[in-house]
Amino acid sequence: MSIITGRALRSAAFGALLAGLGLPALAADITYVSGAVGNAVENFKSLVKPWEEATGNTVTLVPMPASTTDQFGQYRLWLAAGNADVDLYQTDVIWAPQLADQFVDLTEAAKDLAPQHFPSIIESQTVDGKLVALPIFTDAPALYYRKDLLDKYGKQPPKTWEELGVIAKEIQDAERAAGNPDLWGFVWQGNAYEGLTCNALEWVKSFGGGQIVEPDGSISINNPQAVAALELAKSWVGTVSPGGVLAYQEEEARGVWQTGNAVFMRNWPYAYTLGNGDDSAVKGKFDVVPLPTGGGNDTSAATLGGWNVAVSKYSKNQEAAISLALYLAGPEAQKQRALNESNLPTIVALYDDPDIAAQQPIIPRWKDVFLQAVPRPSAPTKGKYNEVSSKFWSAVHSTLSGEGTAAENLEVLEADLTDLKGSGW
Amino acid sequence: MADTSSTSGGLTLPQQRQRAAFWFLAPMLFALFCVAAWPLGRTIWFSLTDTTLSNLYGGKFIGFDNYLSMRTLSSGKVIWRGTLVDPAWWNAVWNTVRFSVVSVTLETLLGLIVALVLNAEFKGRGLVRAAILIPWAIPTIVSAKMWSWMLNDQYGIINDMLLRLGVIDQKIAWTANVDTAMAAVLLVDVWKTTPFMALLILAGLQMVPRDIYEAARIDGVHPVRVFFKVTLPLIRPALMVAVIFRMLDALRIFDLVYVLTPNSAATKTMSVIARENLIDFDKFAYGSAQSTLLFAILSVFVALYIWLGKVDLAGDGGK
Numbered sequence: 001m002s003i004i005t006g007r008a009l010r011s012a013a014f015g016a017l018l019a020g021l022g023l024p025a026l027a028a029d030i031t032y033v034s035g036a037v038g039n040a041v042e043n044f045k046s047l048v049k050p051w052e053e054a055t056g057n058t059v060t061l062v063p064m065p066a067s068t069t070d071q072f073g074q075y076r077l078w079l080a081a082g083n084a085d086v087d088l089y090q091t092d093v094i095w096a097p098q099l100a101d102q103f104v105d106l107t108e109a110a111k112d113l114a115p116q117h118f119p120s121i122i123e124s125q126t127v128d129g130k131l132v133a134l135p136i137f138t139d140a141p142a143l144y145y146r147k148d149l150l151d152k153y154g155k156q157p158p159k160t161w162e163e164l165g166v167i168a169k170e171i172q173d174a175e176r177a178a179g180n181p182d183l184w185g186f187v188w189q190g191n192a193y194e195g196l197t198c199n200a201l202e203w204v205k206s207f208g209g210g211q212i213v214e215p216d217g218s219i220s221i222n223n224p225q226a227v228a229a230l231e232l233a234k235s236w237v238g239t240v241s242p243g244g245v246l247a248y249q250e251e252e253a254r255g256v257w258q259t260g261n262a263v264f265m266r267n268w269p270y271a272y273t274l275g276n277g278d279d280s281a282v283k284g285k286f287d288v289v290p291l292p293t294g295g296g297n298d299t300s301a302a303t304l305g306g307w308n309v310a311v312s313k314y315s316k317n318q319e320a321a322i323s324l325a326l327y328l329a330g331p332e333a334q335k336q337r338a339l340n341e342s343n344l345p346t347i348v349a350l351y352d353d354p355d356i357a358a359q360q361p362i363i364p365r366w367k368d369v370f371l372q373a374v375p376r377p378s379a380p381t382k383g384k385y386n387e388v389s390s391k392f393w394s395a396v397h398s399t400l401s402g403e404g405t406a407a408e409n410l411e412v413l414e415a416d417l418t419d420l421k422g423s424g425w
Numbered sequence: 426m427a428d429t430s431s432t433s434g435g436l437t438l439p440q441q442r443q444r445a446a447f448w449f450l451a452p453m454l455f456a457l458f459c460v461a462a463w464p465l466g467r468t469i470w471f472s473l474t475d476t477t478l479s480n481l482y483g484g485k486f487i488g489f490d491n492y493l494s495m496r497t498l499s500s501g502k503v504i505w506r507g508t509l510v511d512p513a514w515w516n517a518v519w520n521t522v523r524f525s526v527v528s529v530t531l532e533t534l535l536g537l538i539v540a541l542v543l544n545a546e547f548k549g550r551g552l553v554r555a556a557i558l559i560p561w562a563i564p565t566i567v568s569a570k571m572w573s574w575m576l577n578d579q580y581g582i583i584n585d586m587l588l589r590l591g592v593i594d595q596k597i598a599w600t601a602n603v604d605t606a607m608a609a610v611l612l613v614d615v616w617k618t619t620p621f622m623a624l625l626i627l628a629g630l631q632m633v634p635r636d637i638y639e640a641a642r643i644d645g646v647h648p649v650r651v652f653f654k655v656t657l658p659l660i661r662p663a664l665m666v667a668v669i670f671r672m673l674d675a676l677r678i679f680d681l682v683y684v685l686t687p688n689s690a691a692t693k694t695m696s697v698i699a700r701e702n703l704i705d706f707d708k709f710a711y712g713s714a715q716s717t718l719l720f721a722i723l724s725v726f727v728a729l730y731i732w733l734g735k736v737d738l739a740g741d742g743g744k
Contacts, residue, residue, distance in 0.1 A: 067687075069687075069688075069705065070687075072705065073700075073704040073705055076478055076704050076705075076707070077478075077704055080478040080479065080481060098707065101479050102479070182579075190601070191601070191688070192687075192688035192689055192690075193687070193688055242578060242579060242596065242598065243578065243596075243597070243598040243601065243602060244577070244578025244579060244596065244598030244601050245598075245601070246598060246601035246602070247577075247578070247598055247600050247601030247686075248601075252577070252579070255579065255580065256579050261579070383707055384706075386705050386706055386707070387705075387706045387708075390688070390701075390705070390706070393688070394688070394690060397688075397689075397690075398690070401601075401602070401603045402603075403603060
């Protein structure tokens with residue numbers, strides 16, 4: 001800590017010196033808001049250090065709640081009020097169409113950097129030809145499993161959701177009988193929030209039930225495969241998954257998992273490094289595989305997540321803010337994120353980087369997961385995406401809590417979405 | 426104003442006093458206008474337009490379409506739209522009313538008991554009076570977050586204690602389960618606001634003259650009878666005011682629900698659903714219509730309460 005403080009003081013003193021001499025390169029204090037999970041706050045400090053030293057500017061991170069739904073509400077409010085206190089926003093992959101008007105167009109600034117990224121991700125952040133945000137890492141969840149427990153019972157990681165339920169039940173029952181009463185089979189994110197949309201989209205898509213709203217805008221959610229997928233998920237609640245899973249977000253699921261109380265977990269890559277930390281009860285005892293498939297379908301699905309950095313139109317330090325955005329989206333920062341936080345890079349070349357392959361062997365392997373990634377329907381539903389997502393997660397949450405069957409809820413959902421769509425999204 | 430110079434000398438004393446009083450009140454009236462009347466007027470105006478958050482000043486007047494609108498489809502089918510036919514809204518209204526009635530009833534009863542205890546003379550009374558206010562002094566967001574951890578199903582202390590005591594045989598997901606979500610919110614609200622009720626009722630109790638109790642004791646009246654015949658009627662005005670304060674607070678409950686069970690349809694209240702439309706769904710005008718309805722419901726409620734309960738808010742003893 002003292003080294004960091006010392007450096008910060010020196011760079012601050014340097015900035016003050018420049019200011020005192022009246023040089024044009026005045027140091028700016030850039031404010032960056034971002035949701036914070038795990039060690040995000042500490043990691044961010046070391047991440048931006050090189051940029052701070054190179055430019056003489058300083059960066060203040062404002063940590064926000066981990067729930068993307070909560071962040072979005074706050075950001076929307078700040079942006080609507082033309083808040084000049086925040087220069088940079090870390091934005092979810094689904095927000096670009098909804099907030100496009102409030103951010104600076106980065107097309108020109110990133111004309112050299114953008115082509116190094118996965119084209120599909122750049123495209124997801126481009127609205128009407130305007131590059132709204134630059135990707136800093138991408139996310140696709142996978143199935144975490146306890147190697148030691150599966151080996152103990154002679155099991156292979158499951159290929160289908162049905163199989164997962166069976167294995168989870170068997171190990172859970174056996175382990176509980178052996179004196180491990182808190183063990184659960186499978187933890188995931190079942191709270192009524194954006195994360196449930198991600199989880200449920202994976203079940204539905206991997207059952208061959210479409211992706212709620214198809215890219216052409218048609219509403220596809222009411223179909224037998226989707227019903228089967230949700231009915232299966234419902235059967236987990238209270239049997240292999242704790243009843244409280246219906247209030248879990250990522251961190252609650254990780255809490256149960258990392259204390260060694262779950263056989264399987266569905267989560268994002270960030271949980272990999274944290275799970276192998278020194279304070280983790282499952283350190284070195286787990287591995288990851290792509291999420292299972294179900295209902296006789298043979299491709300699995302992982303919801304495409306990921307975070308981007310956008311420059312506020314109302315920022316008073318736009319030049320410095322854009323420079324920081326380019327740095328954060330660039331190869332140096334992305335590599336450091338990959339090494340420290342197991343965040344997946346969006347720069348294609350980093351998947352062949354030898355350091356990353358050596359220190360984070362899962363990242364090159366995540367390419368398989370990434371190939372099966374399914375986007376949430378934020379592009380076809382545009383400004384109405386949040387409402388679509390909320391209606392979807394509510395229908396799923398009702399089904400999981402036993403308020404109506406999957407068939408009933410999806411039928412109502414279809415009618416609601418049709419109403420919402422009106423004459424077009 | 427214009428005639429001040431010519432007639433000020435002819436003003437009677439009460440008139441002069443009234444004029445002076447007006448000038449003393451003017452700053453407060455101005456402040457009230459800025460922080461209450463203007464935002465309220467804006468909200469009502471927004472509810473009659475098609476404003477969105479991304480375009481706050483560009484909304485066009487669309488009449489009452491956000492409340493109720495009728496459209497005839499080409500097939501001849503008539504469809505109704507708007508908040509007044511939105512099941513999610515009525516669910517929120519029902520949740521709010523249920524929450525308010527139950528929470529205020531419990532808080533009043535518990536507050537009354539606490540106040541009666543605190544009104545008795547015992548050693549360390551001042552300390553206990555201060556201590557009991559602690560839940561009320563903690564900001565709601567903080568206590569809500571605190572309770573959400575305590576109510577967590579896997580590592581929450583509530584489940585742990587109940588399990589050890591053998592009251593439950595498996596962990597209960599308090600905030601996730603549809604059946605217990607409302608109970609969890611009620612529990613936290615009662616914990617938090619009972620001290621407030623107790624304090625207001627205690628203030629009422631201290632106004633009751635001691636000699637009435639003495640007279641009752643000399644006459645040998647049973648204490649329960651004293652409570653219902655003497656104490657209750659005498660603290661009734663204070664009680665009625667306390668209840669309406671709490672009721673107004675409860676009807677617009679937001680923070681507790683937002684932290685404990687943000688998206689559960691079982692606990693979503695009017696304020697929560699209005700915020701969701703205002704911010705999350707970018708239906709600013711629609712959310713404004715719901716806020717306006719919330720205001721209307723509160724006004725009707727207060728008017729009915731004052732009228733039916735003959736509450737003396739003016740404090741002049743009905744003169």
